[in-house]
Each structure stands twice: as C-alpha cells, then as structure tokens.
Amino acid sequence: MIEENATVVAIELAADENAGLTAMHKVTVESQIKSSCSGCKQVDNCGSGQVAKAFPQAKLSLELETELAVKIGDTVVLGLSDKHLLLTAWQVYLWPLMGLVIASVFGQWLVENSIFSHELFAIALGVLGGYIGFALARHQQKRGKYCNLLIPKILRIHKSMINIVEITD
Numbered sequence: 001m002i003e004e005n006a007t008v009v010a011i012e013l014a015a016d017e018n019a020g021l022t023a024m025h026k027v028t029v030e031s032q033i034k035s036s037c038s039g040c041k042q043v044d045n046c047g048s049g050q051v052a053k054a055f056p057q058a059k060l061s062l063e064l065e066t067e068l069a070v071k072i073g074d075t076v077v078l079g080l081s082d083k084h085l086l087l088t089a090w091q092v093y094l095w096p097l098m099g100l101v102i103a104s105v106f107g108q109w110l111v112e113n114s115i116f117s118h119e120l121f122a123i124a125l126g127v128l129g130g131y132i133g134f135a136l137a138r139h140q141q142k143r144g145k146y147c148n149l150l151i152p153k154i155l156r157i158h159k160s161m162i163n164i165v166e167i168t169d
Contacts, residue, residue: 002080006031008070024065031060066154075158084149091140096133103129
C-alpha cells in the first residue's frame with residue numbers, strides 16, 4: 001500500500017441512500033506535490049535543488065468519500081494499492097512497446113521477403129504497431145474497472161503528537 005498524508009480542506013455530507021447506516025462524507029483533501037530534489041541532504045549544494053526551491057510547490061486536491069469522522073484541518077493518510085498501480089503501469093508501458101516490437105519484426109520480415117520494397121515501410125509499420133498498443137492501453141485505462149481501482153482511499157486520521165508540559169510547583 002502506497003501512503004501519503006493530506007489535509008482536509010472541506011467536508012460535505014453526502015446523500016444517505018440507506019438510512020441507519022454510517023453517513024458517508026464527501027471530503028476534499030489537499031496534498032503537497034513533492035519535488036524529487038527536496039528530500040536529499042545535498043539540496044543546498046545542488047543546482048537542481050536550488051531550482052526546485054525557487055518554484056512554488058504545487059498542491060493536489062482530491063474529493064473522496066469516507067465514513068471517518070474527520071474535521072477540517074485534520075491530517076489524513078491516503079492509501080493506494082501498489083498492486084493496482086503496477087498493473088496500470090504494466091499496461092501503459094508494455095502494450096505500446098509490445099506493439100512496436102511485434103509490428104517492427106513483422107515489417108522487417110516483409111522487407112526480407114521482398115513484400116515491402118523499402119525499409120521505410122517497415123519503420124512505418126513499427127510506428128503503427130506502437131500507436132495501436134498505445135490505443136489499446138488507453139482503452140483499457142478508460143474502462144470503469146481500472147478507473148475505480150486507482151482512486152485513493154482515506155485509511156485513517158493521522159495522529160499528531162500532543163505536547164505535554166510538566167508543571168512543577
């Protein structure tokens with residue numbers, strides 16, 4: 001499970017379809033998009049770190065549903081299944097690559113057997129195969145089954161440390 005902290009910025013009570021059950025809330029959460037250069041110890045000595053500090057950090061807003069009793073300002077932990085993320089990455093990267101390789105091999109075979117007169121036709125067939133793989137991946141990602149798997153869930157409310165000060169007389 002991939003986890004990320006986010007802050008609750010708005011709460012809206014969703015319509016309760018089944019009376020008597022715990023009410024679902026529509027919660028808007030906001031998370032800082034982290035730069036890849038912000039976590040290194042050399043950030044002050046590195047040119048890329050200086051450039052990353054110069055630009056404002058972007059914020060990502062999501063509207064999610066939860067049954068947790070959250071308040072505005074709470075820090076919550078969002079979770080995304082790494083299995084589903086890897087499945088999506090496999091489809092997005094491998095389908096176009098497989099289409100490119102298979103179509104290129106087939107195009108080269110057609111050139112070697114003198115069916116195509118020039119290698120530009122084999123290259124064009126390879127590009128077409130890559131595009132078909134891309135279109136297949138896009139079609140699979142737009143289907144509702146995969147879209148719902150990539151919606152993060154609010155796992156829990158992040159417990160913050162309470163400062164305890166001992167008072168002595």
